[in-house]
Amino acid sequence: MTLDAVIVGAGPNGLSAAITLARAGLRVQVLETHGQVGGGLQSRALTLPGFVHDYGSAIHPLAVASPAFRQWPLHAFGLRWVHPDAPVAHPLPGGAALLERDLHATAAGLGPDGPAWVRLFAPLVREHEALLEDILRPLPRVPRHPLLLARFGLRGLPSAAWISQTHFRTPQARALWAGLAAHTTLPLTTPGTAAMTLVLGLLAHAVGWPFPAGGAQALADALHAYLRHLGGEVHTGVTVRGPGNLPPARVTLVDSSPRVLLALLGDRAPARYRAALEGFRYGPGIQKFDYALSGPVPWQDPRVARAATVHVGGPAPEIAAAEAVAAQRIPARPYVLTAQHTLFDPSRAPAGQHTFWAYTHIPNGSAGDAQGAVEAQLERFAPGFGERVLACTRTTAAQLQGFSPVFQGGDVNGGRGDLWGLLARPVPSATPYRTPVKGVYLCSSATPPGGGIHGMAGYHAALAALKDEFRLQATP
Ligand SMILES: Cc1cc2nc3c(=O)[nH]c(=O)nc-3n(C[C@H](O)[C@H](O)[C@H](O)COP(=O)(O)OP(=O)(O)OC[C@H]3O[C@@H](n4cnc5c(N)ncnc54)[C@H](O)[C@@H]3O)c2cc1C
Structure with a gap:
């Protein structure tokens, strides 16, 4: 047939x-x-026997919110979401900032910036389903919820850097915001980067940043x-x-x-x-590191263990500086996106041991080695990290492109x-x-x-x- x-x-x-x-x-x-x-x-099994690593995506806020996936009975076919205590932790020299699932709990940790965080996100969180329906489709189309999209557009069209300067003054709020903004892989001064930053933040509050069990x-x-x-x-x-x-x-x-x-x-x-x-x-590429660890990451601030996603890169100005040059060269102090699944899903490693997933932005197609710079950042916020490494596999931009043509140059x-x-x-x-x-x-x-x-x-x-x-x- x-x-x-x-x-x-x-x-x-x-x-x-x-x-x-x-x-x-x-x-x-x-x-x-x-x-x-x-x-x-x-x-895939990328390091040692018994360790299950995610070759690509690790954390799935967009999947759990997807208007397509949500209407399908995927739970009947084995899908179970694991929700860590907090969506994101962001280590800082004086202690971590935390993006909590609850909007007001997040605000409570941001001191004088708490009310500004609530003002920015609350209207979006309230109407997130309608908003996501319009955002997760071609932009040139007539929106289904024009007023809502227009309100979002006003906040999303500027750069992430501009929103940070005009809305926040504490290092905690600015760092949380910059850590989200750096997912765009663009300099944070690029117009429009506020849009993706808002989407990632609103997803944390509206649906969480979970991952599939196993x-x-x-x-x-x-x-x-x-x-x-x-x-x-x-x-x-x-x-x-x-x-x-x-x-x-x-x-x-x-x-x-x-x-x-x-x-x-x-x-x-x-x-x-x-x-x-x-x-x-294409945008910048990435270089990725999958670790098998003998124990959990020894974060200086133990509260970092409440989140599966950890944005490592320090204060906002350092992240902005790293992302400003990542398309041209490997930054000396890079922004590193990491995930520690096994704290919340021990089935993915032998008893007491852990996986650790990390990547950093590099110039598209670059063959340079970012491992030293990445591990220096990890040691900075988790002293003794290196002593827990049993094995590490580095995946280059060229390997990612060889894996799928969609990821050209590691984008x-x-x-x-x-x-x-x-x-x-x-x-x-x-x-x-x-x-x-x-x-x-x-x-x-x-x-x-x-x-x-x-x-x-x-x-x-x-x-x-x-x-x-x-x-x-x-x-x-
Ligand atoms: C390291 C890494 C980390 C990521 N982290 C996250 C994350 O945490 N959260 C998140 O939401 N997203 C993340 N992403 C992004 C996400 O994985 C991609 O956006 C998504 O996979 C794109 O889906 P796709 O179907 O368009 O392409 P792909 O996932 O690349 O799938 C394309 C498929 O088509 C096959 N194919 C292509 N050409 C041919 C051909 N000619 N013949 C036969 N088969 C072919 C490929 O083998 C591949 O299996 C990450 C990606 C990577 C690489």
């Missing part, structure tokens, strides 16, 4: 696209290079199991290099990079579209996240998933809403395919 849809790539967006199409009753097949599904949502793979496996339940199939160990590798199907959705899409379109792609995709811009967001990078992803359009070739769609994080585990690029691309080619709406 001929397929209705073939999906290239079983990352979170490919799986999400496949599920959306299968729920509409279509016959769907997914082709994936790797032997396991998940793409950047994958767990590792990120558990979410990928739940998506896969649900897809199979709906009748979809996934073929692993298959790399699609050109149209000749594709089985006949009415539509093709590509969960890969614009370059891979171009290879699939061949000379069917008009010159203008080809030029736009060839000029697709984990699948494309630069500045304003233009969000508006023209990969081309300016209200439906940027559509390509000029009938029946072919791009559905990776190189399309809106960009990087992160939420499946919304795949979901929206599938909605476009359903409407264009099958005259169908998504099944509620």
Whole structure:
């Protein structure tokens, strides 16, 4: 029987696209290079026996809030969220700042900046579901909640640095804010960086920053199991290099990079579209470190152990300085994003031992070694860290790109996240998933809403395919 849809790539967006199409009753097949599904949502044995590491994503606020994932019965397919006590800890020389799940508990730890934190986040937290529906889709579209989005836009359009200067004065609030802002991988003075910072903060208060029990793979496996339940199939160990590798199907959705899409379109792609995709811009890369530890990280401030996510980089001006140069060189005192899952999910390491996940921003494609600088930062806030290291695996930008073409040069967001990078992803359009070739769609994080585990690029691309080619709406 001929397929209705073939999906290239079983990352979170490919799986999400496949599920959306299968729920509409279509016959769907997914082709994936790797032997396991998940793409950047994958767990692996990267160090010693018994240690389960997340190869890509580690912490999943966008997944738990995703309007697509939320409507699917993933818990029936093995997904269980683990919520640490606090979403984020941020070690500082005089003691840590904590981003608590509760807005007012966070404010209580921020002294005179507490009321400003509440004023900034409370209206967004209150209406987070409606707001996320508009944010996690292409920006050029007419919003479903225009007034709400306009209010968000007023706060989100400036740079994260400007919001910090105009709203906060304590080192604690400024550091918490800068630690969130640095997720953008852009200098904190870049216009629009406040938007992602606000989203990450509001998610902490509205839904938490959890992770799947057992590792990120558990979410990928739940998506896969649900897809199979709906009748979809996934073929692993298959790399699609050109149209000749594709089985006949009415539509093709590509969960890969614009370059891979171009290879699939061949000379069917008009010159203008080809030029736009060839000029697709990437942000800085990352270098990642997976540790097997003999004990928990010996944080100087023991309260840091209340959070799974720890932003290591010190006071806000140091983080701003690091992120200002990370696109050009490895900073001497880098910002390091870390996760300590096993404090909350001991199943992921042998008894009493721990995993530790860390990455830092580097120039796109850089082969430089950031390990010394990263570990100096860890020692600064957790003296004796090095003595607990049993094994460490370093993953370079080139290895990440080899793992998935979406992460070109080690850019984990699948494309630069500045304003233009969000508006023209990969081309300016209200439906940027559509390509000029009938029946072919791009559905990776190189399309809106960009990087992160939420499946919304795949979901929206599938909605476009359903409407264009099958005259169908998504099944509620
Ligand atoms: C180190 C790291 C840390 C991260 N941390 C977080 C985090 O904590 N939280 C978060 O929300 N996000 C995080 N991210 C980002 C997140 O992982 C990505 O945004 C997300 O995985 C993108 O999903 P995708 O489906 O678009 O692409 P991918 O996840 O890259 O999936 C694409 C899939 O398609 C396959 N594929 C591509 N081309 C072909 C082809 N030609 N033939 C066959 N198969 C193909 C690839 O093998 C891959 O499996 C992180 C990413 C990395 C790398």
